[in-house]
Amino acid sequence: MAGSYASVDFSQAMVTQPVAAGDWLVVAPVLITMIGGALCLMLRKNTAWQPRLGMAFLTLLVLANLGLLARVLDKGVITMVMGGWLPPFGIAFTVDALGATLSLIASIVAFSAGLYGTISVDHTGRRYGFFPFLLLLLTGVSGAFLTGDIFNLYVWFEVLLISSYGLIVLGNERPQLDGAVKYGVLNLVGTNLFLIGTGLLYGMFGTLNMADLATKISELNNPASGTLAVVAALFLMAFAMKAAAFPVNFWLPASYHTPNVVVSAVFAGLLTKVGVYALIRIFLVLMPASRDYMADVISVVAIATMLTGAMGALAQTELRRLLGYLVIMGIGSMLAGLAVGTNLAISGAIFYAVHSIIVMTALYMAAGIVAMLTGSYSLRESGGIYGANPVFAFVFLILGFAVSGLPPFSGFWPKVMLVDAAFQDGRGWLGASILLSGFLTTIAMGRAWIYAFWRGGPEGTPDGSAVALPAAAAGATSSAIWIPLGILTALVIYFGLQPEWMFELTARGASGVVEPLGYIRSVFGDQ
Template structure:
């Protein structure tokens, strides 16, 4: 009847309590990057304003991500559900130490890239969307790290892939288009596999909320049977493609050397790590029993990825391709941690992911400086850079030691954790592969140092002349923009090497959150979790 009212108890279906002000930090990274990307897009013709506006929003992203990590460390796992619908009906953003840590590290790297791009991205690159694409990329990266829903993870993957396609062809050179085709085709295959697996997962459980699936999997009598095994295999293949694991890694060295060097730096630092993060979420949090019977397969893939990356780096004379293979080798170390699956191993994989994000970004930036100084990315045409800048030579040596896993820098400690976990779990062959890959990486980086810095001049010139190939563009290196990001990232590498306790404890806490997800489940479902 008109005028009659019916009392409805919304507490059974919706969150009726107001959201705490601090909890809005969960969605702040995505909102900041979307807003910043939109404004940069609208003002794309103002090429002088683009860097300033982009950097302001990237600073806000770093601040919000730092606040989010502090909030999580102080209050535990936190959840916000879109539309106020109670899980598993509403799409959840659920943030634990693992997601918050990677969000902050990724934000710092993005800010460094935005500053570095002030010099390396010209007016045409700004006009055609470098800063909007960078902010949109971070929307997808942050969303992937913070979501608590599998389908939402797929959506954020699509957001970062769309922006990465735009960044890859920025400049419209023929070699960029060729690299974009190789990059796009295999990622399209991986995306389809991801979607198929997600559809099967929904068909089995009737939900895509990560916490809800984790609870239902634990109640199954035979979690390794039938469709679930198929889903696990599809997810592994999809994320292995996105992480550039063997044998579906050929797209990375074929594409990462084609765009502007700052874009290569962002890609090398962030994109493959999102694939590894997704593997940890799926196999450790959601389908842990699947990891038991797939561990040997993942371990074999890890070994082949480690060796392929290190040997590929040794075989390269083009610096950017060499660094691309080092990205692949690092993925092998992280996969080794997933294969072992213990707390120490997952902690090592998380620590290594943080290290790899920082060091690979810094190495690509250093490669850009080497090009401006020497005029080429070809090691045969480089030489005498030590004479040009002894300080930069020292900085590069730190990065070379770090990526090789040598003390006293950030790459040493996660490798120690991974090797200890491998030998402790009876997987000596996996620990040996990590050590062999590190040795080969040391040789590859030593070769770069000798060719580019130590010898006096490029190939074909008398050694000791200090002759450099002309046309490098060293005049563009004025100001702090190309140097400040490298110094910041290198300082982090040194700090995590000399004072590893904080990062190590954070990695252990992140690993514990996915291996023993009681806090994660309670954040989503309350005490019933």
């Protein structure tokens, strides 16, 4: 018996060579956040240690993602298979420039949010799990960006959703519970659609490895018809729900204003972008023919999402609700890149995703500081901030310019790329919609700045007078509030003034999904 085992050629089914030390960075983001979340959970009663532990693991996460991106840029796409089994038998983590870039930006945003949360989250919030939930949310986000298996993409979505349910109800107030119900129901519907589509794929091809699926789908005579067309429609609907695209975007502005503002910031920065990432990965790597067939539908969805978000923002008098609609507007811009589908368009969509993750997180943090300074999120009850803190007024104006796509900040370049790609592809109406949504956003943000910063006080304050800010401003004196906002604003300015590095990085990420041969070879070699 021993002799028969010795004759088996395990090299045909298992990894027989030792894994390079640097390749362990592929799974490091998931391991760091999982271990950190578990430790914070075990020590949840020690609220004094929660921020220290949480920030230590978030710092490790940023460093690991920096190392991972550097290795991907140096070595190309990296694959690591669990359990030593070769794909498609083993579960693969496959990391390209797109996944590594988004994972790094997500970790920087999470680090900033954790630092902000040391002030904005009180003793009760720490006691009931802010830092464990934040770290476990990043486990799901990191896993989704790094996995090479479509079922495990579903699993990581579940991890981040379960963690997000814990964050959204943190505080246990009635508006939070109401927002959590709306948030949960729509996401559960999307999750079920995703699972049904995944089951159909497995039934058709007997595999869920993304590289394996890409190869087998490309060999079909008509890869955009039959059951596969149904699967593509299910995935589009599922991820449109998770990304808050039209017409299933009503849950976002009804829920994102209800939790602690730092939770809203994390949600606005990360959660919808994971949905867009999944659409880009599935429709370009796995189902490019289906994307071509559905391009007009995606274009209509993108236009409706952009304009719904921008016009919704114009109608709001509550700052967090306004920002929720701007999250939706940004999703439409990213979907416009998917609708066009060229290298330039996808590069613009990736650049826009990076920009949106940073700027929307920063804007929600800024909204929290507005509430600390004025005692309210209502634009009608705000005012006088420019006189009290002109530096903060200037920072908010920068973020307003950036989210509107105005130069010289980070939102300008991806919008230029997306508009250029749309006109090159003969979709002038799509490019015009991107410009129109930016114009409407400029009006909405200008109005918010005038109300909250420029005028002397709340609605009804006589012209020429200024009202003293309330005692609620005490929390805004801590550096832990200003440092994360400063970090994110600095990135907004840097990517606007020095975009060359992002151009190269996003171009590499786009080419990796539009022409996924390197992705497939990383998993299966040159066979």
